Structure formats: structure tokens, C-alpha cells
Amino acid sequence: MTKQGKWEWMSDSPSLLPPCTGAVSYYSQFGRVPGFTSSPSGRRFRAVLDEHLAMLRWPADLKWDKELAVMGEDGQLYHWILPSFFQLLKDLVADGRDFAIVFRTFGSDLPRVLSAVSRALSQGTHPLFPDLPSLKLSVNETPGKIRCSKKSTVLTRAEERLSTHDGERALYQYFSSVQGIGGFQDHFDWWARNAYSILGGKPLWVDPFDQDVQHIFIDDNIRQNDEDTIVHPMVFPDRVSSESRTASTFELYDLCLVQNDLLRAISDPGLKSVCAV
Template sequence: MSDSSCPAGDTGRPCPRGHRKLLLHVDLNNTILVSDAVTRQGTVAALEAFLSTVTWGRITKGKWEWVCDSPSLFPPCEGAVSYYGQFGRVAGFTSTGPGRKFRAVLEEHLSLLRWPSHVPEDCEFSVRGEDGRVYHWILPSFFTLLQDLSSEGREFAVLFRTFGTDMPRVLRAVHRALVEGSHPLFPDLPALKLGVRETAGRIRCSAKGAVLTCGDERLSSRDGERGLYQYFSSMQGLCGFQDHFDWWARNTYSILGGKPLWVDPFDRTVQHIFIDDNIRQNDEDTIVHPKLFLDPGGSQTRTASTTELYDLCLVQTDLLRAISDPAYFTQRVHICQENYESNLQQGAS
């Protein structure tokens, strides 16, 4: 069998990395958007809130003590807890209280987020922050990812996955950018020939399983989880699904209530990658529920721990790097591809 003709679902030798289809499940808020319509956070408040989740300290003799000088996705030492984990959401994190030491980090990244002054504001692609300044609404690094994967000749699709309410606006914006060529900073995106489905679907979960609806389409895990996996694996272009926040809350914000992600480790032709800032290596506090198939072509799955699939199928968004490095998302996807390939090779040996 030639490398370029590996059929979907084939469980023979792995296809080359360049021929494995990528299904990118991409969160919105604090992943490609620095704002949140549900919590009514503008750009400044959303970035401050993110900073409170990646700065670390502990309570010593009844007082908060920092154990880090710079933000990090991971605790720098045993016993460290994020400021958000200790105190919850605090308005004005860097303008009042202990978070002032990170004010320079906030200002640096707000500066990087600024919409170019020589480009007119755009109602779809730019947003005016609480401070009166104009910022990017969708991060440029997301559009760079699409360009990079297309230039590599990759087959891929993007599935936006969010608990929030920003989906309709995001789908309108990416349609304007990718189909109409209306993004003033990325005018060549229509050349990628990526379609956009502007009608979002929904995923609702219960103790009985997951149900996906999109227009006239309806799939249920009660009819077999393989069907949902194949549905997602066959996606083309860009589309979106609103996930089930109430189910996550009912499951105490743990892995069992998270956004479902079906992964078939026996399928050499498809790789699913979920990118979300709330992915955590602590399964008691994470937002994606990875469901790993047990057998080739089978329908039974098990819950995989986050650490098992971290940087293979799960990417915890570093929002600061997504703002500062245009190649950030491309780099993270490449890391997942390489790690996934290594795991496939080990499994085949």
C-alpha cells in the first residue's frame, strides 16, 4: 500500500506524519479569544483572570506568599497553589493586592495584543477593551496555524468546542476571513480553500451517554461510541459545537464531566488533538474527558487520564505564549504529532 493511499480506519503500518489527518478540537475563551461573553470579561479582565491561574504561591502563617516570579502552567514546587485556586476569581488581579508584581506581564501582553494603529478597526476581528484601546479579538496565532498546516500539505479540520456563547460570532468571523477574504491582516486565507459551517451543533451529556445534534443530524453514544468518533473524524473545514457546562459542574469540574474526546489509538490515519486552557494534569480539575477505544474497530472505551494523553492528544493552552509567539499553536501541534508517532511506533514494535 502506498503512503498516500492509507484508508481511514486502516490499522496496518502507520501513515507518514504528513498523511495523517488532524482533527483539532479548539476551545475559544482564553485559547484563541482573550475575552468571555458569559462572564462579561473584556480583554484586560480576561487576561488578568488567566494570569491568576498561572501564578503560584501558598499560605504561610496565615498570609499569602508567592513562590514564583513569573507565570507558569505548572506549579514550581510541591505545595504551590495558583492564586485563582486559593482565592477564586478576583477583579483587578494586577491592579490591587498581591498580583501587582505581575502588572508588567499584563501590560507587555496587552501591548502585543494591540490592533495595528494603521489598520482601521473591524467589527468582526477587533474589539475595544475596557481601557479604550483596540485589540485583536481572534488571536493571529490561530490564523497562522491554519496557514502553516496548509503550507505543509496537511489534511485537517478544526472543531471549535466551547461551553460559552461566543460561537456564533466566531463562526461568522472565520467565515469572513476564510471564505470572503475580509481579514485585513490575513487577506490570503481564502486560498487555503477551507469551508466554514456557520450553524453550530450541541453536545449534551448525561449518565446515559452523550448526544450530538447539528441541524437535522443526531448521534448518540447509546448507539455506539464508534459512530461519534467516525463523525468527528470525517469533518472537513471548520465548524463548532457547544459543550455541556452543567454536566461538567455536576461532576465537580472533573474529567468525568468534561468535553468528550474520542481517541482510537489503533487508527493510524487520524489524530485528534484538543487545545484548551483548562486542560489540567489533575483529573479532579480538568475540562476534557478523553475516551480511549479498547480494541481495533471496537465500540467499548475507557476514560484515559490527562497525563496519559498530555502533549499527544491534549494541549493545555499557554495564553501568554499564544499571544507573544505567532507560531505557538503550530509548535504545539507539531509536538503532539511527533509524540503520537513515537507512541504508534512503540506500539507496533
């Protein structure tokens, strides 16, 4: 913002980080603006939107799979799960990685996500990735829940139940032991009650002394502004403590917290670090 209170663009290229010192995002100043790329301020980015929507279109010569493709407002079919996600699975297996993937969403879409991924991996239903069953990855289609309060954080899935009353390390060890692919619905109301700040975000426990497992949280709403970010990272101070401390996003950015670049995830499906749903 200028001294006169006028908004000025410092760059015509979208970026995750400020293009120069002192720059702030349009979103932080004005929030979400419906029809942004049709407004006077956002019209310059219309071509970026159109270009990436075109890349997301479901190929016209492929059969419509109602779990993997979705009808847009324009009547076009689009990929519902980015192809880069399935490419990542193939790359991780090809690299010989020992990994698990846990979807963490505030939304209600988790059952559909798990079902679609399960079918693609077990039945080869994705027309662009028919060889996925050869990866031999299992999917737990039972969605779990994570609920937070001032007193505790509680994780449930089917008969499983863990609470920070049992010690925070118990939840860390639970996620470290996860196999295959699964998912949990996080507590959106808690995030909202904490003014969408780090303290209400999706909890992530990090043990910097663990030489065997690294937990990496990928989310496009991770920001280097603790007043406006979606993950609550908590770091154990030593090898045995059952209590953690809140870490700033800046401490763990690009280490355990990876801000997903959705535009690159769409335009470069082979870029391993930016896949997302």
C-alpha cells in the first residue's frame, strides 16, 4: 500500500513469497474476493486462471469417471484430484521410499477422496495411471476425526481413540506408525475460534531427534504469518518429553511445512514436492 493508501502491484507473476521487501499479499489486505480475475484489480491474472483451468480439463477422449472428474460451472469436466498426486505416488515407490500419506482436511470431502484413491490404486480406474495397482499401496477408507479444545486434542478413527491426555508423544508415535494411505477431518470450528491463526490450525507434532521418520505437512494455506496459517506445528524439546512447544511457521518452513504451489502442481505434475488434492 502506498502512503496515500492506494494499492499497487509489485509483480505481475503469482508467487508464494513476497516478490520484494515490504510487499504484502492482496489477500491479506482485502480477503477473498469473488470473481477476483474479473475485477479491475485482478483482471491482469485472468490469463493465469484460464491457462491452468485448461490444464486441469479432463481429456475429452477419456471416459468420465464420476469419482475422479467433476463438472465445472462452465460445463467442462475437470480433474478432481490433481494428476500430480498420483505421479507422486509412482515416484515415491520408484525411489524406494518407505512412506505413508495422511489426508488432512477441514472439509467433508474425505470419504470421496479415500474412495476414489482406493479404486484407482486397487482397480486401475484412473485412465492416465492404469498401472497404479502395481504399486501395491493400501488405503484405509475409514475417515478419522481430530478435535481440539483448550484441554486436549482427541484423535478417533473407528475403534481407535487417542488423546493428548495420554501425552502428546502418543499421537506423534501414532502418525509415525501409519501404513499406506488414510485421512482425518480436522477441526475447522477450532481454527475459526482462534481467528484462523496458528494456534487453531491442524496439529502437527515434530520430533527433531527422530532419525527414522520425518513428518512433512503439505498445504497451500501454510503461510509465514502465524496470525494467518493453517497448521499448528508442535516440537518436542528432547527425545523423551511428552509435552511440546508451539513452533513458528518460519522455523519449519520448507523442512516439515511445505506450502503447496497449486499452479506448479497443475502445470508440472512431475514436480514431487508440490502435489496436492
